Amino acid sequence: MKKEKFDPASRIQDCLQFGEFGDVNPSVTDSATFTFLHGKDMTGTFTGEVQGCFLYSRHWNPSNKYLADALAAMEGTEAAWVTSSGMAAITCAMLQLVKSGDHIVASPTVYGGTFAFLKNYLPKFNIDVTFVDTTDVKKVEKAIRKNTRFVYTETMSNPMLRIADIPALAAVAHKHKAKLVVDNTFTPMIFSPARLGADVVVYSMTKFINGKNDCVAGAICGSADYINSLIDVNNGTAMLLGPVLDPFRSSSILKNLHTLHIRMQKHSENALYLAKRFKEIGLKANYPGQPSHPDHALMKKQMNAGYGFGGMIAIDLETAEKANFMMETMQKQGVGYLAVSLGYFKTLFSNSGKSTSSEIPEEFQKGMGLSEGLVRFSVGLDQDIERTFQLIKESLELTNKHFAGKKTAAPKPAAKKPAVKKVAAAKKPAAKKTARRK
């Protein structure tokens, strides 16, 4: 496949969006409803005959529209829509495409919440789901039925970091008159799934797109017809289920979107560095930027130039007990935080099988090769990544020593890192009491 050069960052840079007084950042629309000079314009706005008017904030809101337009530019889609969470984006995007009696083909290696929705929730509405490994396109085609409405996959799977062949999946789905829906949360800018043939692209903007871990948000990108169907006042899931994003959040996410390209480059640079250094010390790491990764070549074929292979990396410590000890040690050493989620400026790590993928039953976890000792890292924007590597190495040595039977007490943070010790210590009790998997 010959890929035309597409640069998401330049697309965002070219978005010229101003406030009403020439403000360089568009004004935040702090209103739930909007006035009309003429009654017939209000009626026309309801029916869709009058364009360019805002009616009510759950429906359309100027701040949300600025962000949605910038996201559509980034993805190269005709339109986009923003939602109050990634799960709201995923569930609305799916529900808009199916009705009772329909069928979906989906990857089981998806975010745990997505898996639970497909496996436990949709069957309540007589919607059938077949889970197949979407890295095997032949299996996907075999699973497609006459009533299959869409194929669902993540571009880079969670947490195994396998890569989907988007053009091949799109071709198979389209051949059977089904759509391809892709979650691109792990790899914004790196992949442009719609440019590769996907019909709908969904995001948890909570992650890399926003990058600040200060809010939960989502997005759906697709054709103008599809986005209009989502917000149809009579039938649109995004309109009727009401997962509206607060305009203040849209405004802050939009500003963060303008630095996404630099952040993705740094996340990728740091993750690649760690993958190389892990290999040098004999630690098996799963990172698609390494030539030994099964999908390295496939990723290179599909990715946009200049953003690297992403900020996610996983190591296997074999048992959940060892993974927990290692993560606690890394937190004390100041590597980052033992927390779910990703795309933050600090390094986050979690034991996927026991947290974000815990909704996925054990037999599926085993089938996808998800070990109970897998530790997933979302690598932060650390300036000195060699220093971070040394802290991880020390943590690993302490972990190995502990499990070699020489019972080492969990390490005390080094005196030279008091700030880290304070933050981690202050956070821990509250986190212990309240932390639940997302």
Ligand code: PLP
């Ligand atoms: N998609 C992926 C790949 C995720 O990792 C997550 C959350 O971790 C979601 C979707 C759900 O997003 P949110 O938590 O914003 O609802």
